[in-house]
Amino acid sequence: MADLTDAEINAALERGRALRLSEPRATSARYDQNSGRVIVDLTNGCTFAFPPRMAQGLESATDDELAAVEILGAGYGLHWDALDVDLSVPGLLAGLFGTKAYMARRAGQVSSPAKAAAARANGARGGRPRKQG
Template sequence: MADLTDAEIDTALERGRVAHLVEPRATAARYDRKSARIIVELNNGCTFAFPPHLAQGLETATHDELATVEILGAGYGLHWEALDADFRVSGLLAGVFGTKAYMARRAGQATSPAKAAAARANGAKGGRPKKQA
């Protein structure tokens, strides 16, 4: 790896200062058993909640395991030690609940009236057409 120059280091430090000022960070996090949601309080006064079954590594966790959520660093991440699961707060806010491969699998599981109708129509025609060589 090439040595970093002073200018590159200064640029990275400035990006970090700006991110610290503008990126939402967690100030508190907990698992709410009643709603079955992870609740994250943000430094900008907002609250974000998500169902753990959407998140890679949390989908089969018990209530007790989910309750052990910790905030990482300056509030940029959430961590579950027993589950070996970590998430960036900015990623969660953007709807990123796992790796690219995990998210692609989750997208394929999505259902909608249009998807159900298309599946029924394809089934009536004998299923998905064979791929041509």
Template sequence: MVELNDAQIDAATERGKIAHLNEPRATAVRYNRKLGRVVVDLQNGCTFTFPPHLAQGLEAATDDQLAQVEILGAGYGLHWEALDADLSVPGLLAGLLGTKAFMARQAGKAKSPAKAAAARTNGAKGGRPRKVFG
């Protein structure tokens, strides 16, 4: 176990006070079955929604499972007990719907006209060039 000194404890306490004043916190959360969205009300009066199928741990959840969401701590997280899934409210607002590895996998699934055109061009040339080891 790591021992903390008084200066480290004071610094951590100060960081917590600053975060409490500046970072978004949830005051209410619910799953809207009609919209297929998780709806989060924030302490500043704003509301945001996101489609659960994009978030790590919620991809294959049922409506009933998604409805069993609760707020963690002082409103900095969302938790689904039955799914063993947790998401950070500040992270969600920053567009982070999972861990770095999860987000990297999602980026590879992106579709765009430019990506489709590049794939067609590569296909016309015989596909992706083979790697040369040497």
């Protein structure tokens, strides 16, 4: 691999500065037991909150464990030491609450009255048809 030039290094540093100014990062994080949510205040003045049961590694954490949240890396991450859990702030803001495999497992868990009714109707007709071939 070729050595980086000063121009490439300077360009990378400038991209990092621009991201720090434009991309929201955490300024504070806490677990609110009353609402049952992790609350993250962001550098852009917004506040983001999420229920820990949605996030990989926090599903069965106790209130005391959740309250021990720390901010990592200039506000780009959240960390729970006792749980060995790290979550990306940009990822959370994008709706990513875990790894790709974790998110794929969660995708089929959402239920609604319409989904339940469709499943019952399908079951009454004998269930899912067998694959042909």
